[in-house]
Amino acid sequence: MPRLPRRISQWNLENFRRQLATVDALPQLCLLAVMSGALTGIIMIAFRELISLGALLFMPEGSGEAFEALPMAMRAALPVIAVVIIGVGLGWQKKSARRMGIVHVIERFTYHQGVMARSNWLNQWWVGVVSLLGGLSAGREGPAIHLGAGASGWIGQQLKLPHNSLRVLVGCGVAASISASFNTPVAGVIFAMEVVMMEYTLTGFMPVMLAAATGAVITQIYFGTAPAFMVPSVVEPQLIDIPWIILMALVIGIMAGGFIRLAGLGKRSDKMSWPFRLLLAGVLTGVVACFYPQVQGIGYDSVTQILAGNVALDVLLALALGKLLLTAISLACGVPIGVVGPTLVIGAAAGALFGIGATELLPTTVSDANLYVMLGMAAMMGAVLQAPLAAIMALLELTHSPDLILYGMLAVLSASLTARLAWRTQGFFITTRQGSTLHPLHEPLMQALARVGVGAVMDRSVTVTAAQIDIERARQLLASRPKWLLIHRQTDRSRADTEPGKAPLALLAADMARALDDDEESPGWKNDGTIDLLEIPGKRLELAPIDLQATLAEAYERLDDRRLDALYVRHITAPMMHRVSGIISRDAIENYYR
Template sequence: MARFSRSDFTLESFRRQLANVDALPQLCVLGLISGVITGALMVAFRLLLELGATLYMPNNDPEAFEGLAPWLRALLPLVAVAMVGVFLYRQKKSARKLGVGHVIERLSYHQGRFPLRNWLNQWWVGVVSVLGGLSAGREGPAIHLGAAASSGLGLKLRLPNNSLRVLVACGTAAGISASFNTPLAGVIFAMEVVMMEYTLMSFMPVILASTMGALVAQLVYGNEPAFRIPEVALGSLINLPWIVVTGLMIGLLAGLFIHVSQSKWLTSRPLWLRLCLVGIATSGVAFWLPEVQGIGYDSAAAALNNQLGFQLLLALVIAKLLLTALTVAGGVPIGIIGPVLVVGAAAGALNGQLGGWLWPQHAADPGIYAMLGMAAMMGAVLQAPLAALMALLELTHSPSLMLPGMLTVVVACLTARQLTHCEGFFVSSVRYGRHPLQQPLMQALSRVSVPAVMERGLARCEREVTVAQARRLLEGNPVWLLIERSSEEKPFIGLKAADLARWLLKYDERQSEKEAEEDASAPDTASETRIDLLEIPGERLEMAPIALQATLSEAFIALQDRTLDALYVIHGYRPKQQRISGIITRGAIERYYHYADPRDLDVQRNKPPV
């Protein structure tokens, strides 16, 4: 039976275990904590929306813009845009990045570390955008708040960077789960949209986080579904061709949305002009069509229950889609998932009514098409078909819709990707021709931290040592000798301890021969002979520092960028208290992943035979 010591339950031991690829129990513990934190934050965000709604919204409902006087609901977007322009854009550019796109960027290029200022900005910008009547959702803020808080927990505990990636995914899943009461869709969204990978080590912690996020939200808001819809069935299979047409139309709408929101013509305009355009356009439309304001879940629910007329559905599709895209292009950092679902529901219901006019005897209820349109729009805009299908299943509680849902979502995703050339709203930045999270090698190396493969057997020494000092260095059986240079600006040099041992053996042989030839009574000065470690035969490696929390992907990129073969691992958080914990070489990383650089293989192929 295994015995456990007190040291096995320390924070330092917890960090060491997380550095490995098989730290599943430890990651699951982090997933549970992350889910609770994110669920609580999502509840707090919704309470802030409700508290703000008590000031001027009918029945304290953040979605009840229809009950406001036309002049007031037209004034709100102007006030919201002015607040965003004055208070957000007076800050530096990096502090203005918010939402899901910011989460993916920090995960891709900053190892899942989030600035505190952006997190604080997300609170008030999210509340102002929704209560100010802009076409904005609350899911983007929820994901940012949850992912950043979960990552902050890891940074506070000084956990290795590979665990920060999982914590970001946990916060993302819990944010979606708590927002929609859809724990399974939260898991798939985190893996498909944010992490862009499916691995067992990530799945289990993310599942636990999503579960806890939903439970916390249910404790406050109950177990009610996000939308109340009647039980419906597709009926005749004659609807399938029209479902394909629906998917095609929604795919085109998704492409239009992405192209407008990322339009270079719009984004290149001066900021003040873009913000004025967003405020004036939203204000003008809201005066006549208040359904476009806010998240729009009330309009989506009405479309799902077939309570909206043809003209209102058509106006909602066009106005909501263009206003949301214009708001994004205008520089207002809003959540897009809620508005996208509303546009999809309205477009699906619109197509359902058209089908009812064409085939009144066999056409399915427009509410079914609204459900399918909601999933298709989400899948096409995000290029996340599985997450969209899971959302459809959990939002409607109708497993019978999965068959037509799969058909609609796939057609919409293919249409947006192939006909409108849109790869997904959040996949925009690339490196080496692909998004960093889509590079299989980088994904594999980012799951493991440096301590898992670094060589801990090392000894530090000066460039010149005596023979006696060299023998003492080798008494600890180090693998590497870390040679200090004459100045701090010069990098450390790594020398294999075996090379020094080999030199000492030859030196001893020479000394034995010399002593045999000379008088044995001569004084022994061999131990005082000085050795220049940079001159003895052996392979020496120039090295650069890397943090103990770094992942193998960070180490690999550092080696590639600096054209080095080894790094020394720094442990400690204060400059004067830092110590070197180990050495990681290019060979150690390649052995971990069985990876060989194709350029090295080409050199070997072209090398002439000896």
């Protein structure tokens, strides 16, 4: 019984945060992953039901993709109405609040340690619904990923978890979103690791896999196990198909590279006002929709019809080229839409065109056209996102056909390399976000340091003191055997309970002990029997603050920015109140990395 209170105390939130700061906190991260996957699954259900509820208001039979059944005038007007609503709803907000979707998630993950902005997350709900029901060429997965990542990050932010675990939670939300949207858990995991987190580690893999599985279970309980679109039995591929597959992949790679370049023009379109650009995207979509309504919305119904062989050649051309241009122009004009869904539809149409060509020219030797449809979807997704492994795994999970892996690899890799080399692009998310500069997480040092919180490496043997103290107080400080003394330079207060007006200094406790041994012969002794810790012999380190939630990567960057050798770690306990938790030095960070 005497041990029970100590055991219970080990499970308090403070110890939980401390454990999460380490690099191997797998049990704790897996527990959070289940929470993340469950919450993301519920968010996905709510988002899809919100779209269905909106479709009941004006769409035929309440179907969110039945644009073909609408009158021509309504098809043309819907995109214009949608961009006007988006413009009015976002126009009064600050520019940063307009950033949404996967690009925003990657930006927050890379530069803000996964801390998601609340205003952007709230905007994503209604903007996602309006863009899809408004007939813009948009995808559901981009908003879903933003909502899932934001909800998962909210768990960490509410618990004030260290940023290294917050980053894993964001990855969990991304994986669970993709898994819940397509019923493809493995593809969701690979997408999160390959596109957002950009690293493969055991600490990241296991929680992200658990979140993806949990998210899929939640949505399957509600919606069933049917995939996003029905995939018929795929004819067994043959080696004779390889030349056509390679040719198709080369063309899709050129299309994907052009898509990325065109969408990236938005960074150089500041000469046109944002409202005008929104209106331009809406009008162009409406004009094309007058003749080819299939370009509106996500287009998964069109994929189902393509696989069933019920789509005319001109419609396939409209989906392959028209939807590509409309989606890229909408992105360039600043319309916050998802990109994953449209790339799959564009790839399916392009693949169908090549499949029809192959079966017409070589009817007795090549496989069914549906083979090229599925490979085209994977090739376009892999080339646009520059995420070949995620595309191949999505192909495998959607078709349940391991025989396609070899041919899928050839198609996806050929298309990805073609887009990269022919257009010199690094992928849609990196290109549209920051041009061709190196992604910060590509640096091995920063990758390693971002996995660990400062709480795991900092020196906790710290005592806070005023600059001038008497002998009795000095001996009391040494009795607690601290390694460091954190000295306030502006106040005589002995506790760091409020924000200091000036950054403190760090002094080794051994230097003060040496000064006490020297007694009044040491510099720093005053006539009234007090000692000034700012004057005694010893090495004093200039300090800057850093929060306990920060990662070693954040600490390393702050040390470089401030040109310092150490930081004091503070734990925010209340607004404008904090306590010192420890000191982390440059040597400690470098020793950890080595």
